[in-house]
Amino acid sequence: MSDTDSFIDEVTEEVRRDRLFVMLKRYGWIGGLAVVLIVGGAAYREYSNAQDMAASQALGDGIVAALAADDPAARAAGLDAVTAETPGGAAILAMLQAGALSNTDQIEAAVARLELSPSTPSCP
DSSP states (O other): OHHHHHHHHHHHHHHHHHHHHHHHHHHHHHHHHHHHHHHHHHHHHHHHHHHHHHHHHHHHHHHHHHHTOSSHHHHHHHHHHOOOSSHHHHHHHHHHHHHHHHHTTOHHHHHHHHSOOTTSOOOO
16 A cells, blocks of 8 residues: 555656646746846946946045145136036035135135026925
């Protein structure tokens, strides 16, 4: 009796294995596609983070180089040459430019740097 049970168990196991392979052949591409999408999404995210980090570092390096000048007029001219790609970087750059201009007694130009443009939302 135990030989019959072991034979039935072996056949049942083979049938299950065959069904598993049929399912893998039929639907295995879905798992492969999921892996490719996850890896591709992670790679894109890392690439965009690296691009943002490089832009931030370039802005910081430009600001540090401009502020290294001893003369306030040279600092203001150096800060005018720096460009920011993000709204936050542009706001910080505008504040630094206004500070440099106020040290050169160009108060009107400093205030103009700090005024909100029509496209910038105002704070409540």
